[in-house]
Amino acid sequence: LYAGACPRALLAFMDEKEQARYLERTKLVKIAKNTVTDKQALRRQLEEDRKRGYTVSYSELENYSAAVAVPIFNHEGAAIAGLSVAGPEQRFLPDDVARIVPLLRQAAMEISRELGFQGKGWK
Template structure:
């Protein structure tokens, strides 16, 4: 590998922990000759990767441009679809991908089951965050202040026979979901339907989507849930890794 490129990367890496550095500070940390560090720093300033404020250097706007492009080009649906297709083959049930859009969950991708008896959910469907496993996993992994604000303000409307309409019950389900890393629902959005869902995390560790396996209630017994959850978590983690997540989930 090119030594100059490697040394330049080492210099930029210094700013992962420090917002600003002077030339003497960079020289001390890199253990390189002052003239070499100065030339690298000035070249990076000219390219926009560093900027100088008085005696201090800091990261430049060119890095923001590249970072934004990476984020924009990391299409969640494109990354998730092959994983969803494998999960459908493993579970034999429909797989849904859901994101938060304001106070609603938006279904943005689906892989349909090949079973003749199925739950019909189409891409573009919206659901309140409190109802159904996949919307509720998004609510469960919101930050605490936003989550409680939502619960306080929302009107819990009954949409199916088991829709949660008690806020204390909802709070308990949200806490359980965060603790065990998945949520389960039965007949909350549609009668006789069931789903189990887990979060998908981005490079910042934020839950940016929910991944669920859904189908008729009779195919989601406790034994079925125990079989599905490990596969579902593994699939969600695979997608999260593609989005830059480096935590443990």
């Protein structure tokens, strides 16, 4: 859950106590060139991801790949899945990410509503 946009979306929106337990018991291993292996850095990243409502990864699971992801919520408001777009890093420049995020959010919110989610969603 600590590497890649979609897995990290689940971790970022996980219950805080459950997230803390996960981070305590998980060894962060480098998978690709940008995998975060420092727990303090990961905690900061998770906080930032949660505040902005989406995650972005560059070469975390596979070198030269990138992804943007948002969580999908169930009827209890828990993040139970993620929705992402992935591809080569050069296709995920800041303007690309800014264009992708609203589309992902809209689709994820539609799925979440079908699952009974009644929250407000992202800011």
